[in-house]
Amino acid sequence: MIDFRSDTFTRPGPGMLQAMLQAETGDDVFGEDPSVNQLEAMMAAYFGKAAALYCPSGTMSNQIAIKVHTVPGDEVICSHLAHVYIYEGGGIAFNAGAQVHPIIGSRGMITAAEVLAAINPDDVHKARTSLVCLENTANRGGGCCYDWEEMVKIKAVCQEHGLALHLDGARLFNALVATGQSPVAYGQLFDSISVCLNKGMGCPMGSVLLGSHEFIKAARRIRKKFGGGLRQAGFMAATGIYAMEHNLARLEADHQHAKQIAHALLEQSFTGHMLPVETNILIFEITGDWTPAAFAQHLKKADILVMPISATQVRMVTHLDITPEMVNKTCEVIAGMA
Ligand SMILES: *Cc1c(COP(=O)(O)O)cnc(C)c1O
Numbered sequence: 001m002i003d004f005r006s007d008t009f010t011r012p013g014p015g016m017l018q019a020m021l022q023a024e025t026g027d028d029v030f031g032e033d034p035s036v037n038q039l040e041a042m043m044a045a046y047f048g049k050a051a052a053l054y055c056p057s058g059t060m061s062n063q064i065a066i067k068v069h070t071v072p073g074d075e076v077i078c079s080h081l082a083h084v085y086i087y088e089g090g091g092i093a094f095n096a097g098a099q100v101h102p103i104i105g106s107r108g109m110i111t112a113a114e115v116l117a118a119i120n121p122d123d124v125h126k127a128r129t130s131l132v133c134l135e136n137t138a139n140r141g142g143g144c145c146y147d148w149e150e151m152v153k154i155k156a157v158c159q160e161h162g163l164a165l166h167l168d169g170a171r172l173f174n175a176l177v178a179t180g181q182s183p184v185a186y187g188q189l190f191d192s193i194s195v196c197l198n199k200g201m202g203c204p205m206g207s208v209l210l211g212s213h214e215f216i217k218a219a220r221r222i223r224k225k226f227g228g229g230l231r232q233a234g235f236m237a238a239t240g241i242y243a244m245e246h247n248l249a250r251l252e253a254d255h256q257h258a259k260q261i262a263h264a265l266l267e268q269s270f271t272g273h274m275l276p277v278e279t280n281i282l283i284f285e286i287t288g289d290w291t292p293a294a295f296a297q298h299l300k301k302a303d304i305l306v307m308p309i310s311a312t313q314v315r316m317v318t319h320l321d322i323t324p325e326m327v328n329k330t331c332e333v334i335a336g337m338a
Helices: 013-022 033-049 058-069 092-098 112-119 146-161 174-181 183-190 213-225 234-246 252-265 290-301 324-335
Strands: 050-053 075-079 099-103 129-135 164-169 193-196 207-211 271-272 281-286 313-317
Touching: 033 050, 033 183, 033 207, 033 234, 050 058, 050 213, 058 092, 058 129, 058 164, 058 193, 058 207, 058 213, 092 099, 112 146, 146 164, 146 183, 146 281, 164 174, 164 183, 164 281, 174 183, 174 193, 174 252, 207 213, 213 271, 252 271, 252 281, 252 313, 252 324, 281 290, 290 313
Parallel strands: 075 099, 075 129, 129 164, 164 193
Antiparallel strands: 050 207, 193 207, 271 281, 281 313
16 A cells, blocks of 8 residues: 555654664653663754653643643634644643634744734733744645744744743654754744654654753653653654654655655646645645545555545645655556546
């Protein structure tokens, strides 16, 4: 199967499995797992942050961060398409007791002016605004990358109004590779960052949350309360160390593959509006005689899996387990459709 449904479908290859077999482990709840400690130190250094926390999933990293940055009754500003808002099971309400002020924005991204307009006044009728969450790359925006200057402006608004700034960087590595932006600059701009190792980096699981010593100390307590304190997590952390060393630079290939498929699709009249392809995600409309479901069904006959995400749109995601040959075959099948 050529699986474009998500970049979460990757399987660990021989090198990653070998890294797991050779991992030194201990009890991470006691802080004694050398591989977890190594991954956390490596990630903190990479982003120039004081500390890091290994978590089972990106959802847990985000939810821990939101819980630490807020108290119940607070309001969180984010895009109406933000993963933290629409794909985390209502976790902001459930885990933090906070509510969301969703902003329409554009392609899952929001501007400093929109953030400023969404901040509540100091008034007993209003929820206390305490946190802004950005997402980069923006998943529902078709993997688009934030403009650096806009994020700097958002940071200034946050500083002026005493708001914390969190980055859902599930695919931040894709943004770094696509834009050449510096990870340390991200570490300076955001109070906390969550990154996924289970997406483009090809790990079976795992996410890392980054922040100050004080923030990570509080986050560690919340991770325990959420049931995310793992014991010999080093077998998994070793996959993260391996991925940082072997799977980061190659994300560029995924971006090229996505552009190649976009090109083949845009040759076809049934392809409607396509979001700009900046990284590894394609989101496009299917029009005319084809529907997203029929398009997916047709490709499935050629062992190609894609994901209809609405009545009009299909999503395809390129990743580590998609080879150039698979991309060529997919483009041929698309070219053969009428
Ligand atoms: C995948 C994803 C997450 C978290 O995912 P998990 O599956 O919980 O690791 C968070 N934010 C975005 C934008 C994502 O795409």
